[in-house]
Amino acid sequence: MHAVVFNGPHDVAVREVAEPRITDPMDALVAVRAAAVCGSDLWTYRGMASVAPGARIGHEFLGQVVDTGSLTDQVRVGDWVVAPFRYSDGQCEYCRAGLTSSCTHGGFWGREVLDAGQGELVRVPFADSTLVRIGDGDEPDESMLADLLTLSDVYPTGTHAVVKAGLDAYSSVVVIGDGAVGLSAVMAARRAGADEVIVLGSAHPDRRQLALTVGADRFISVRGADAVQQVADITHGAMVSHVVECVGTQGSFDTAFGVVRDGGTVSYVGLPHQVSIDPARLFMHNITLTGGMCPARVYMPLLMDEVLAGRSHPGRVFTATLPLDRVGRAYELMDRRESIKCLLTVGA
Structure with a gap:
């Protein structure tokens, strides 16, 4: 499959990488439909973060579940979902207190797990407690993708x-x-x-x-x-x-x-x-x-309802849309402040 890789300062590109697979019964695989470049990604892009060349990059994505582990039952194959920028188990003391960003078993895309959001497929740990279904899980209207994608982070x-x-x-x-x-x-x-x-x-x-x-x-x-x-x-x-x-x-x-x-x-x-x-x-x-760091998973359901009801249009922060294979240009636009935020289209 294809995914964005950080090669070094001011050098990101799409590379052929190993396709993820289910490794835990609470996993799910998500086929990414849309991803985003975040302002915090620019710290990596500029060589100002402790990210080694060869690492995957990106932590904002939405798409469709294409496979699940045997213990995953809240999200199902075929569901359309949004992922927060950090996965969490939903069970630890911090998750129960509403601080999913401090989950004792959680982590970040591209760091604690190999896969990251700017790619074709992502393995999602603790899928039931991490992913948020879009409405009833049906494919969202194309016009809503940008609004929904902001629920990952910003x-x-x-x-x-x-x-x-x-x-x-x-x-x-x-x-x-x-x-x-x-x-x-x-x-x-x-x-x-x-x-x-x-x-x-x-x-x-x-x-x-x-x-x-x-x-x-x-x-x-x-x-x-x-x-x-x-x-x-x-x-x-x-x-x-x-x-x-x-x-x-x-x-x-x-x-x-x-x-x-x-x-x-x-x-x-x-x-x-x-x-x-x-x-x-x-x-x-x-x-x-x-x-401090936002426990995004806690806020997402309420904000999802507002977006689906048409009461909020946060997708206006995206001022450029490019296909995944033009990710280098997306980073350039944001690095030069020629775009506020870039949306990357993946797949169909």
Whole structure:
């Protein structure tokens, strides 16, 4: 079968690899129909992650179950499903507490298991507790693939950020980041009833326009102290009680702490890279720092219902669609910020 392989910095390509098979009675095999390139994949692509050349890549995918182990009975052959970015057993103490991202027997695609999402077939451990059926398991309409694919990662992650931030009706929030997760957080903030959503992003007009389209009230395209000053001007110096950080750099964290008011909350879901945080700053200003890796599997059923009912359209974060064999171009587009997020079509 064919799958995307990381060959080294700025080099990903489709290669012929061994076809996966059922190795555990709780496994399922999924024939991938659509996959995605994630912003976190770019850390690997740029050679900034501890991923060895030759590794599979990709953790967002949906498709059809084509085989199952003898103990798999919740998902069946023929079902159309979405996979979260991390598999989980559904039984450990963390899963029972709603923290599937910390599952003691779970793992990541392409790391704890060989298969990854950007390929034709994936072996899914703990299939019953990992996979989420699309409706009754029937093939979804082509027009819904992009919306459904966001349930693998970015839409639950944006939702998790808003939930952990404690955002509720009539609150104001600053969202730092204009990538797919930041835009998903904007949509989640609107769903939570936010009174004002301010996005701190880049100078790319397409990102500004999409942010405003999906629910942002204001879009600030400067950074650092200038961004903090603009938020101060907008809020008449009061700043905001809720900040959602969706980037993961030192600069984005510094900005988050600059725009949050005393007693406020910073919720971070951007994968941190070489970030240093001063606890004394949090202490002196009574700032709550929360967030972390999203337990996507917990959020997926509710968000699935919203998507299938047509109440949410998170697939707007995909601004390019390419076939799997053009994966190199997809990574280039995102690396150069020419596309917010790329969808890869696989199979039929």
